[in-house]
Amino acid sequence: MKIEAVDFFYFAMPEVTTDADGSQDALIVRVAAGGLCGWGECEAAPLPSIAAFICPMSHGACRPVASSVIGQKLEGPDDIARIGALVAHDSMDLLQAPHTFSGVEMALWDLLGRRRNEPVWKLLGYKRSEPKIPYASLLFGDTPQETLGRARQARADGFGAAKLGWGPIGAGSSQDDADQFVAAREGLGADARLMVDVGQIFNEDVEAAAARLPALDAAGVTWFEEPFHGSAYEAYAALSGRSARVRIAGGEAAHNVAMARHLMDFGKVGYIQIDSGRIGGIGPSKVVADLAAERGVAYVNHTFTTHLALSASLQAFAGMADDRICEYPAAPRAVAAAVAANPLPRDDNGEIRAPDQPGLGVDVDLPALKPYLVDTEIRVGGEVLYRTPKIE
Amino acid sequence: MKIEAVDFFYFAMPEVTTDADGSQDALIVRVAAGGLCGWGECEAAPLPSIAAFICPMSHGACRPVASSVIGQKLEGPDDIARIGALVAHDSMDLLQAPHTFSGVEMALWDLLGRRRNEPVWKLLGYKRSEPKIPYASLLFGDTPQETLGRARQARADGFGAAKLGWGPIGAGSSQDDADQFVAAREGLGADARLMVDVGQIFNEDVEAAAARLPALDAAGVTWFEEPFHGSAYEAYAALSGRSARVRIAGGEAAHNVAMARHLMDFGKVGYIQIDSGRIGGIGPSKVVADLAAERGVAYVNHTFTTHLALSASLQAFAGMADDRICEYPAAPRAVAAAVAANPLPRDDNGEIRAPDQPGLGVDVDLPALKPYLVDTEIRVGGEVLYRTPKIE
Numbered sequence: 001m002k003i004e005a006v007d008f009f010y011f012a013m014p015e016v017t018t019d020a021d022g023s024q025d026a027l028i029v030r031v032a033a034g035g036l037c038g039w040g041e042c043e044a045a046p047l048p049s050i051a052a053f054i055c056p057m058s059h060g061a062c063r064p065v066a067s068s069v070i071g072q073k074l075e076g077p078d079d080i081a082r083i084g085a086l087v088a089h090d091s092m093d094l095l096q097a098p099h100t101f102s103g104v105e106m107a108l109w110d111l112l113g114r115r116r117n118e119p120v121w122k123l124l125g126y127k128r129s130e131p132k133i134p135y136a137s138l139l140f141g142d143t144p145q146e147t148l149g150r151a152r153q154a155r156a157d158g159f160g161a162a163k164l165g166w167g168p169i170g171a172g173s174s175q176d177d178a179d180q181f182v183a184a185r186e187g188l189g190a191d192a193r194l195m196v197d198v199g200q201i202f203n204e205d206v207e208a209a210a211a212r213l214p215a216l217d218a219a220g221v222t223w224f225e226e227p228f229h230g231s232a233y234e235a236y237a238a239l240s241g242r243s244a245r246v247r248i249a250g251g252e253a254a255h256n257v258a259m260a261r262h263l264m265d266f267g268k269v270g271y272i273q274i275d276s277g278r279i280g281g282i283g284p285s286k287v288v289a290d291l292a293a294e295r296g297v298a299y300v301n302h303t304f305t306t307h308l309a310l311s312a313s314l315q316a317f318a319g320m321a322d323d324r325i326c327e328y329p330a331a332p333r334a335v336a337a338a339v340a341a342n343p344l345p346r347d348d349n350g351e352i353r354a355p356d357q358p359g360l361g362v363d364v365d366l367p368a369l370k371p372y373l374v375d376t377e378i379r380v381g382g383e384v385l386y387r388t389p390k391i392e
Numbered sequence: 393m394k395i396e397a398v399d400f401f402y403f404a405m406p407e408v409t410t411d412a413d414g415s416q417d418a419l420i421v422r423v424a425a426g427g428l429c430g431w432g433e434c435e436a437a438p439l440p441s442i443a444a445f446i447c448p449m450s451h452g453a454c455r456p457v458a459s460s461v462i463g464q465k466l467e468g469p470d471d472i473a474r475i476g477a478l479v480a481h482d483s484m485d486l487l488q489a490p491h492t493f494s495g496v497e498m499a500l501w502d503l504l505g506r507r508r509n510e511p512v513w514k515l516l517g518y519k520r521s522e523p524k525i526p527y528a529s530l531l532f533g534d535t536p537q538e539t540l541g542r543a544r545q546a547r548a549d550g551f552g553a554a555k556l557g558w559g560p561i562g563a564g565s566s567q568d569d570a571d572q573f574v575a576a577r578e579g580l581g582a583d584a585r586l587m588v589d590v591g592q593i594f595n596e597d598v599e600a601a602a603a604r605l606p607a608l609d610a611a612g613v614t615w616f617e618e619p620f621h622g623s624a625y626e627a628y629a630a631l632s633g634r635s636a637r638v639r640i641a642g643g644e645a646a647h648n649v650a651m652a653r654h655l656m657d658f659g660k661v662g663y664i665q666i667d668s669g670r671i672g673g674i675g676p677s678k679v680v681a682d683l684a685a686e687r688g689v690a691y692v693n694h695t696f697t698t699h700l701a702l703s704a705s706l707q708a709f710a711g712m713a714d715d716r717i718c719e720y721p722a723a724p725r726a727v728a729a730a731v732a733a734n735p736l737p738r739d740d741n742g743e744i745r746a747p748d749q750p751g752l753g754v755d756v757d758l759p760a761l762k763p764y765l766v767d768t769e770i771r772v773g774g775e776v777l778y779r780t781p782k783i784e
Contacts, residue, residue, distance in 0.1 A: 018452035022485070025450050045454050045486045047447035047772060048440045052488070055439035056766075058417050060410035061591065062437050088621070092592060093414070094437045095647060095670075096444070096488040199453065200484060229480070231650035255487060258623035266658060278487075374448075379769045380439065 001034035001074045001115065006066065006104060007389045008053065010046040011335050011372040020139060020166040020199055022304040023329060023336035025374075028364060029103035031111055033074050038111025039364045041309045041339070043277030043302075044099035051378065052096035053104075054385040062093035065100045077123055080108045081283055088256070088280075098255040098280045105281025106312040106360065113359030120312075121354050124286050126319025131351040133161055134328030135195060137304055140167025144183035151187025154330060158350045161325055162188055165197030165225070170208070178215035185219040193325065195249070197225035204228055206238045213239075216246045223249040223271050230254065236267030247271060251288075252302040254279050260288040264297050273327075275302035276313045285316035289323075299323045305332065307340035311360040314344075318354035328352065335372040341365035366391050393426035393466045393507065398458065398496060399781045400445065402438040403727050403764035412531060412558040412591055414696040415721060415728035417766075420756060421495035423503055425466050430503025431756045433701045433731070435669030435694075436491035443770065444488035445496075446777040454485035457492045469515055472500045473675055480648070480672075490647040490672045497673025498704040498752065505751030512704075513746050516678050518711025523743040525553055526720030527587060529696055532559025536575035543579025546722060550742045553717055554580055557589030557617070562600070570607035577611040585717065587641070589617035596620055598630045605631075608638045615641040615663050622646065628659030639663060643680075644694040646671050652680040656689050665719075667694035668705045677708035681715075691715045697724065699732035703752040706736075710746035720744065727764040733757035758783050 012025035027046040031038045042049050057063045068086040073079055084105060091097035109120045121129050136154040141147040147164060154162040164184045169177050181196065188194055196216060202209040209227035216224050224246050228235040230253025240248045247270030254260040255278050263269050272292050276285045285301075292299040299320065301313035310329065317323045329336065337343075341363040344352050355361025370391045378386040404417035419438040423430045434441050449455045460478040465471055476497060483489035501512045513521050528546040533539040539556060546554045556576045561569050573588065580586055588608060594601040601619040608616050616638050620627040622645025632640045639662030646652040647670050655661050664684050668677045677693075684691040691712065693705035702721065709715045721728065729735075733755040736744050747753025762783050770778040 012448070012450075016449050016451065018449070018455075020452045022451050022454070025448075043485075045444070045447050045450050045456075045488075047770070047777075048443040048486065048488045051440040051443040052437070055437050056404065056417075057408050057410070058437050059408065059414050060412045062414070063410075064437075089592070092621075092645070093435075094440065095491045096437075096440045099487045200481070229484075229648075229650070231648060231654070233650075233654065253484070256623060258621070258625075262623070262625065262654070262658070266654075374773055375771075376773075377769075377771045378439070379767075381766055381768075385439075 003031060003033045003069055003072045003074055005032040006069060008050045009389060010050065010374040010376055011369050012374050013333050013335050013372070021333065023332035026306060026336055026339055027103060028339065029107045031104060031107035033111055034115060036111055036114050038107035038114060038359060039308060039362065040103040040106030040110065040312065041277055041306060042099055042103035043275050043305060043309060047376065048096050049100040050376065050386055052094055052100040054378065056380060061090065063090045065091055065097050065104065069104055074108060074112065080105060084280055084283060099278055102277045102279065102281045105283060106276060109282050110359035117358050119354065119356055119358060120282060120315045120360055121318035124315060129318045129354040129356065130321045131347065131349070131353050132314065132326040133324050134346065134352050135159065135161035135163050135193065135325055136330035137163050137327050138330060140164045140169060140180055142168060144179045147180050148183040148187040151184045155188055155192060157330065158346065159330065160350060161193035163195035163197055166199045169198045170201030174211045174215065177212055181215050181219040181221065193222050194219060195223050195225060196221050198227055200226050200229045202227045204232045204235045206235050209239050210242050213243050213246060221246050223247045225249040225273070226252065233262055233266035236263065236269055240268040249273055252278070256280060257284045257287050261291055264292065264295055269297065271298045271300050273300045273302045274316065276316060277309050282312055282315050289317045289320060293320065301326050303327045304329055306336045307343040308360065308362045308364060310344055311355060311362045314354040326352065338368045338372065339364060395423060395425045395461055395464050395466055397424040398461060400442045401781060402442065402766040402768055403761050404766050405725050405727050405764070413725065415724035418698060418728055418731055419495060420731065421499045423496060423499035425503055426507065428503055428506050430499035430506065430751060431700060431754065432495040432498030432502065432704065433669055433698060434491055434495035435667050435697060435701060439768065440488050441492040442768065442778055444486055444492040446770065448772060453482065455482045457483055457489050457496065461496055466500060466504065472497060476672055476675060491670055494669045494671065494673045497675060498668060501674050502751035509750050511746065511748055511750060512674060512707045512752055513710035516707060521710045521746040521748065522713045523739065523741070523745050524706065524718040525716050526738065526744050527551065527553035527555050527585065527717055528722035529555050529719050530557070530722060532556045532561060532572055534560060536571045539572050540575040540579040543576045547580055547584060549722065550738065551722065552742060553585035555587035555589055558591045561590045562593030566603045566607065569604055573607050573611040573613065585614050586611060587615050587617060588613050590619055592618050592621045594619045596624045596627045598627050601631050602634050605635050605638060613638050615639045617641040617665070618644070625654055625658035628655065628661055632660040641665055648672060649676045649679050653683055656684065656687055661689065663690045663692050665692045665694045666708065668708065669701050674704055674707050681709045681712060685712065693718050695719045696721055698728045699735040700752065700754045700756060702736055703747055703754045706746040718744065730760045730764065731756060
């Protein structure tokens with residue numbers, strides 16, 4: 001097959017808020033080759049990501065992503081890795097390129113799986129797709145009372161694990177945060193897994209983050225996620241060294257394999273969290289999953305958007321039976337919920353698995369997404385370089 | 393002052409080639425506040441960088457750069473740092489943001505300097521602007537003969553230092569590369585400083601890079617630049633450990649302070665090369681210069697574009713007398729040459745200094761740039777979010 005066309009679809013809610021909720025818009029990628037289509041999703045700002053695909057070349061090491069993709073041969077997994085290396089080299093100085101390529105790369109795997117009639121996890125070398133415990137990914141409420149309600153709801157919805165994130169954590173005192181952790185634990189019940197995500201709020205301030213450890217420990221929290229910015233390896237390592245039970249988690253900001261490796265080797269995290277929609281797709285995610293296994297670090301997907309992204313993010317560790325939990329977008333906005341025509345079901349145990357269907361096993365429901373389509377046009381030098389594709 | 397307006401001007405040569413020559417286009421930023429204008433330049437792909445400034449918000453941690461800049465107070469250097477921190481947090485998930493903000497940040501320093509009637513290096517706390525030895529930054533020829541000619545020309549143009557980069561290095565055998573190094577040395581003369589830049593060609597392959605060390609050593613090369621990709625700290629450290637005399641250099645890909653710090657601490661480079669047009673501007677560059685001084689690492693600017701970028705990149709280490717050499721765009725394309733109305737002169741010793749004039753001391757010649765203006769328009773949801781500003 002030869003890659004014939006790559007189309008980007010930008011969808012969004014009519015109103016986007018400042019909530020730390022990544023499901024308010026979606027950048028969906030369709031790749032066509034050999035009479036088939038594959039689908040992927042960038043976990044990224046749509047407009048700059050589209051621009052990185054179609055922009056004019058600045059020089060040999062700052063080419064648009066399209067120049068490394070369109071017309072390329074696609075016969076096997078090696079071709080996907082080869083195209084990824086081409087993007088990394090020829091778009092070296094185009095910072096947005098890994099976010100743009102991530103969605104394209106997923107679509108290439110989906111296409112290849114559909115062509116071979118095999119799920120992506122088989123193409124990655126796994127024998128079976130292991131069941132995972134989905135944790136509901138939720139935002140802290142403005143008050144402990146609100147958090148309590150959200151945690152109770154997750155439990156009522158059948159989740160035996162939940163992660164609470166962002167909200168007011170770090171903005172007030174350690175005691176304020178402790179009250180939130182207590183509320184989350186109370187709402188979830190004593191036997192559920194509880195994780196806490198603070199969205200880089202402490203930047204590089206180890207003392208401020210460490211001040212939260214006793215309350216996290218008392219609430220029986222499994223991991224303490226992203227206390228610092230994504231490259232603050234020294235701070236991650238310092239905090240890891242000071243935490244007896246609660247393990248430190250991070251990695252969603254990694255936009256290449258080296259960043260994830262460094263967070264493990266220099267940052268000493270206990271959980272490495274990879275977003276396949278940012279790190280360059282499924283191939284690099286699988287490389288990180290293997291590196292994590294060698295190091296005894298637990299691999300977890302980062303997914304806060306659609307079930308297309310969820311399937312893509314599960315593939316990299318689908319066959320790793322020891323990595324039991326996975327992030328699950330429990331309360332996505334309508335636009336994110338509308339992407340997958342066939343979302344991943346929870347089984348009788350409340351668990352999910354990367355689908356057995358060919359490719360990513362997710363069909364994109366374009367007509368259902370029409371109301372969310374964001375009409376976009378980019379003109380450079382009198383030429384239309386991008387225009388929103390028509391949905392019939 | 394209050395930041396009233398930020399305008400992006402995208403300029404390019406009529407034809408852009410695949411040469412590793414970053415002077416083929418330019419993204420110039422003009423910031424207006426308090427009746428004054430400041431100028432800056434992003435060393436970045438223009439279209440995605442503009443898109444990152446004006447794109448619709450995706451969520452609270454993926455906001456356009458504009459939302460952290462327009463309307464902000466600008467009274468002193470602390471305001472610039474505060475705005476930078478706001479961008480880092482609110483555009484955390486927008487990968488292109490640091491490249492976009494770099495040009496804006498320079499313009500804020502320029503504006504503040506013009507307002508206070510002081511050069512930027514004084515605002516950074518330096519007492520004087522030290523003379524630097526400019527090295528001519530050139531590309532290797534396709535053949536040693538061509539390289540010989542370019543090196544001779546640089547010497548004839550009065551340069552006592554030159555860096556040869558990219559071209560065929562790494563594509564053939566070690567002996568092929570050795571012939572190139574010999575030609576560069578011969579052309580430049582025995583007493584000149586010679587540096588070699590290989591543009592990440594060895595990716596993470598330490599053995600391949602190490603195979604070039606004897607020839608680099610024999611040619612009396614000062615530094616061996618970017619043998620690996622920007623995050624390959626382990627490979628940098630391994631090569632540093634194997635090189636007796638030639639020091640390893642890197643850092644131009646750093647898009648935040650932590651990346652530069654890691655390249656020094658984990659990568660053990662001897663020269664840290666910072667592009668103020670990528671790392672987030674002049675403030676972060678100055679932080680790296682201070683970290684480098686503490687570590688005994690030499691600081692060098694990375695500048696391959698205009699004299700506006702050159703002045704901006706010199707500010708961070710303008711007062712550091714021990715860091716003697718600086719990169720100097722010796723053969724820029726016409727568009728890059730046209731940006732500065734008053735380029736930085738070489739003095740009787742062939743040396744240059746960050747200007748004594750207020751701000752960056754460089755005036756942008758908009759009318760001279762008119763032939764290179766790339767007409768651009770971005771429409772989203774029926775609204776024009778960006779249109780090339782008029783040049784009178």
